[in-house]
Amino acid sequence: MAQEKLTGSFVALITPFNADGSIDWQGFRDLLQFQAENGTRAVLIMGSTGEVSMLSPDERRRIISETVKMKTGAMKLFYGCTGNNTQTTIEYLQYAEKEGADGAILAAPAYICGAEADIEAFFLACADSVDMDLGIYNNPPRVKTDLGHEALLRLFAHPNYVVHKESTGRVGQVGQVLAAKPDAAVMCCDSPNLGLVVPTMALGGHGTANMTGNIAPRELAAISEPWHEGGSADAFREAYLTNLPLLHYTYSAINPVAVKSLMAAVGLPAGPLREPLRALEGEALDRGLDVIRNLGLDRQYGFSMQGRIRHVA
Numbered sequence: 001m002a003q004e005k006l007t008g009s010f011v012a013l014i015t016p017f018n019a020d021g022s023i024d025w026q027g028f029r030d031l032l033q034f035q036a037e038n039g040t041r042a043v044l045i046m047g048s049t050g051e052v053s054m055l056s057p058d059e060r061r062r063i064i065s066e067t068v069k070m071k072t073g074a075m076k077l078f079y080g081c082t083g084n085n086t087q088t089t090i091e092y093l094q095y096a097e098k099e100g101a102d103g104a105i106l107a108a109p110a111y112i113c114g115a116e117a118d119i120e121a122f123f124l125a126c127a128d129s130v131d132m133d134l135g136i137y138n139n140p141p142r143v144k145t146d147l148g149h150e151a152l153l154r155l156f157a158h159p160n161y162v163v164h165k166e167s168t169g170r171v172g173q174v175g176q177v178l179a180a181k182p183d184a185a186v187m188c189c190d191s192p193n194l195g196l197v198v199p200t201m202a203l204g205g206h207g208t209a210n211m212t213g214n215i216a217p218r219e220l221a222a223i224s225e226p227w228h229e230g231g232s233a234d235a236f237r238e239a240y241l242t243n244l245p246l247l248h249y250t251y252s253a254i255n256p257v258a259v260k261s262l263m264a265a266v267g268l269p270a271g272p273l274r275e276p277l278r279a280l281e282g283e284a285l286d287r288g289l290d291v292i293r294n295l296g297l298d299r300q301y302g303f304s305m306q307g308r309i310r311h312v313a
Contacts, residue, residue: 006076006163006185007206008041009224011213012049014260015063017271023059025066027269031214032070032077034268039221040213042076044105048142049211049256052080053110054274061095068100076102078135078163084109086122090129103133105163105209108145120151127160135163137209139189142167149176156182163187165209171199178203190220192247197223201236204228212243212250214259215268216297219243245291252287253280262288266303 013035016027035043045067046052046060055063064079071077081092081104089106096104106126108119127134136155140146146168147155155161156177164182166174167189174196178186188196190210197208206226213220222239250259256273261280263270265288273279280288289305292298298305 005183005206006042006187007224007226007229009039009213009217009221010042010044010078010163010165010187010207010209011035011040011217011220012044012047012209012211014214014256014263014270015046015050015052015055016269017274019271021272021274023063024269024271027271028063028067029070030269032067032075033072035213035217036073036075038217040075040217041207041221042078042102044078044080044209046080047105047137047211048080048139049214049259050080051256051274051277052082054277060092064096064099064101071100071102076133078103078105078133080105080107082107082109084111086125089122089126093126093130093132093134097130097132101132103135103162104130105135105137105165107137107139108143108147110143113144116145116147116151119145119147120155123155123161124158127155127158130160132160133162134160135165135184135209136161137165137167139165139167149173149180152177153180153182156184163209165189166196166200167191167194169194169196171196174200174205175203178205187224190223190247191251192244193251197240201227202233211255211259212247214256215250215263215266215292216243216246216295218300219246219295219297243295246295246297249288249291253284258288261285262292265289266292266298266301266305268303 016024083089185206188200207224
């Protein structure tokens with residue numbers, strides 16, 4: 001299939017819930033509109049930020065079916081389709097393809113801590129099962145398995161793999177992948193503690209696959225603008241350093257606890273976390289609200305801070 005190289009901000013979207021724990025479909029619609037209006041190029045639905053591991057199989061399929069109906073323009077909708085084994089992952093992928101997804105992002109199946117060769121074979125089997133855009137999320141902090149640059153480059157020879165999201169702390173690995181010039185968008189996690197955003201963009205990266213863009217999409221779009229597409233080191237530095245307090249805050253608790261708690265507090269449709277995760281309260285939440293106010297995001301986005309959302313074009 002023809003590849004489309006994504007650039008810019010690729011936001012891992014939360015899953016909004018109603019107070020009773022059911023999925024908030026209007027909330028999904030509002031969040032997708034919020035992202036599209038504010039410079040996001042693509043979203044990942046049902047990544048770890050979307051609490052995918054706590055969704056039932058039926059919920060996962062229904063989220064795909066319902067949200068693909070919400071596509072309105074150029075912003076691409078990708079889905080987290082990793083299952084607990086190869087066959088389950090293939091079934092999710094084939095369902096997403098049938099329903100009209102723009103693409104899917106895959107990580108190694110969690111908990112099994114598979115050997116690198118086994119996980120490389122997993123990615124190849126999955127890619128052979130569909131004909132749509134796919135991405136590889138190398139995420140050893142969550143799944144233990146860690147793919148090196150040689151395995152990644154072999155996988156990027158497959159025509160379906162068009163996105164690479166890196167979440168190791170190895171700047172050298174990012175450099176080795178970019179130096180090989182695979183026909184895939186090289187992006188990185190926005191966690192400031194991993195320290196990948198600055199070197200990835202400086203070395204020619206294509207953007208960030210981030211979760212802070214859930215609450216600050218314009219700011220992450222600025223940070224994620226590729227330098228070879230008109231972005232500049234000066235503009236990047238200003239955006240990155242200005243918003244560094246927010247990046248640190250959204251990673252102050254296990255993803256997505258901090259960002260989803262903050263979204264609910266400023267009036268974005270978020271709802272509760274799935275138990276056993278619990279929302280931040282008290283001083284921990286107040287620190288995030290102070291960051292929002294200090295950056296002027298409440299005024300910029302019209303956050304009500306009382307549970308209502310107002311879009312600002």
